Amino acid sequence: MNAILERSHQLQQDLTDFVLDAEGELAQALETYAANKSRRGSGDRFQQDLIIDSFITEGKVGELSPLDLYIQSHPELSESDRFLIQSWHRNFIGLFAITQVLPDGFELMNWLTAKHYIVKPNDVKTQQDMSRLKEGEILLTRISPVSDTYWTFSGPYTQMGKLGKPKLAVAIGNFKDNYKDNLYSDAPELLEEAWQSVAQYHQQFIEFFGEDEITLPGYQLNKKISELQEIITQKNLAALGIDPTKSLEEVAQEAGLEEEEIKAAAEELGADSKIVSQMFDKKNGSSKMVMPKIELPAELKKAEQVTTFSHPRWGQMFLPTYSKFKAILEAEDWQTVEGSEKLIRHYLEDKSINTFIWHRLAQQYPTQLENVLQTLLQRPDFSVKRDLDSLLQAHNKPLEPELPEIASVPIHLHNLFQEAVVEVNKSKPKGKGQKKPAKGFK
Numbered sequence: 001m002n003a004i005l006e007r008s009h010q011l012q013q014d015l016t017d018f019v020l021d022a023e024g025e026l027a028q029a030l031e032t033y034a035a036n037k038s039r040r041g042s043g044d045r046f047q048q049d050l051i052i053d054s055f056i057t058e059g060k061v062g063e064l065s066p067l068d069l070y071i072q073s074h075p076e077l078s079e080s081d082r083f084l085i086q087s088w089h090r091n092f093i094g095l096f097a098i099t100q101v102l103p104d105g106f107e108l109m110n111w112l113t114a115k116h117y118i119v120k121p122n123d124v125k126t127q128q129d130m131s132r133l134k135e136g137e138i139l140l141t142r143i144s145p146v147s148d149t150y151w152t153f154s155g156p157y158t159q160m161g162k163l164g165k166p167k168l169a170v171a172i173g174n175f176k177d178n179y180k181d182n183l184y185s186d187a188p189e190l191l192e193e194a195w196q197s198v199a200q201y202h203q204q205f206i207e208f209f210g211e212d213e214i215t216l217p218g219y220q221l222n223k224k225i226s227e228l229q230e231i232i233t234q235k236n237l238a239a240l241g242i243d244p245t246k247s248l249e250e251v252a253q254e255a256g257l258e259e260e261e262i263k264a265a266a267e268e269l270g271a272d273s274k275i276v277s278q279m280f281d282k283k284n285g286s287s288k289m290v291m292p293k294i295e296l297p298a299e300l301k302k303a304e305q306v307t308t309f310s311h312p313r314w315g316q317m318f319l320p321t322y323s324k325f326k327a328i329l330e331a332e333d334w335q336t337v338e339g340s341e342k343l344i345r346h347y348l349e350d351k352s353i354n355t356f357i358w359h360r361l362a363q364q365y366p367t368q369l370e371n372v373l374q375t376l377l378q379r380p381d382f383s384v385k386r387d388l389d390s391l392l393q394a395h396n397k398p399l400e401p402e403l404p405e406i407a408s409v410p411i412h413l414h415n416l417f418q419e420a421v422v423e424v425n426k427s428k429p430k431g432k433g434q435k436k437p438a439k440g441f442k
Contacts, residue, residue, distance in 0.1 A: 009122040019066050033055045053091075054093065067089060094110040107119075112187075117143060134162070139158065201316070202310045213308070219301050221300075288410055289409060289411065290409060290414040303320040306320050317356070325361070349395060359388075
């Protein structure tokens, strides 16, 4: 183990002690950060250690990170130490596959972005603990840069073993739910493209429906959403210079691909137009992302009414109870409406009812919403304008949007989820629950 790798371990330990022993603003910042993160995590030792490790990089005390404060507090640090610590602003958590076991470490692939890293343990104990790991195993961990050519492990790791495609898809879905802020940490270009796709979809939604909020019976809404997606697919093909009136075989022939390849892919993925789009993505070097297919769950298809919202940042939302909520606010005495209190509490507690929905209600019914919440919360001085955001935060609702489900996803993840669903369906008895593969990153 070389000197800089050993030094990275010592600095990691010193940084952790610095944060845990801190008082004043730094201690308060850690407490607030940990409280926010703990709401989403399991609360086990791994999660606690991970929170401390991520706070060192991501936490803020005013405009400074704990890394900055540590450097300021230790003027005796060498220039190389300062450079190394500053580089740890690039630390990130990922779900990694071991692609190669090396004599002193591993080659890892971040499944979220398909980027590869040489990562070496920087202390003997970790090196011994990880000596049993094999190629193909999955790790949940954070990594830190050490030099231009390799990284080291930062904080704890969870060993998940070798996962088949269905279980790997579940693990990636869980990562997406638990670490939304870290989806594409090492690929800001993918993150930017994902956010752009949300804004583009919103624009297409407005052009198709004429407004950002519509209410329809579930079966009609599902049909309309399918029509919208087909229009978007056609526009994407046209943007790639592909004639959407041509058959898949004709397009494949022009692209120089074998008909057998196309048929096999079409059978597996279940959507000719998507195959064409992906083929030409690879040929022309265009977008690395794919828009997920949206299909309403069975219970929403059967719903009497579903209200759909679209927003350039919050994405798309489906609510079968929005009309009923509005009816509560429009009633002379909301407490006489059957199930009113239960529904209002559901809107507060359910994570799918986000801040945008509450802000829309507050915009449309400011006085009524204020009166309802004053009574429900037993807070006669409650003010929607002053107190609503703090109420939402207390119910674990972020005030800023997280990357929504409608966002485009990297092609390799899209393909993994396609293949996972195919495997699951193949394992089911014929005639029981067979369906086409779902599209997208769910």
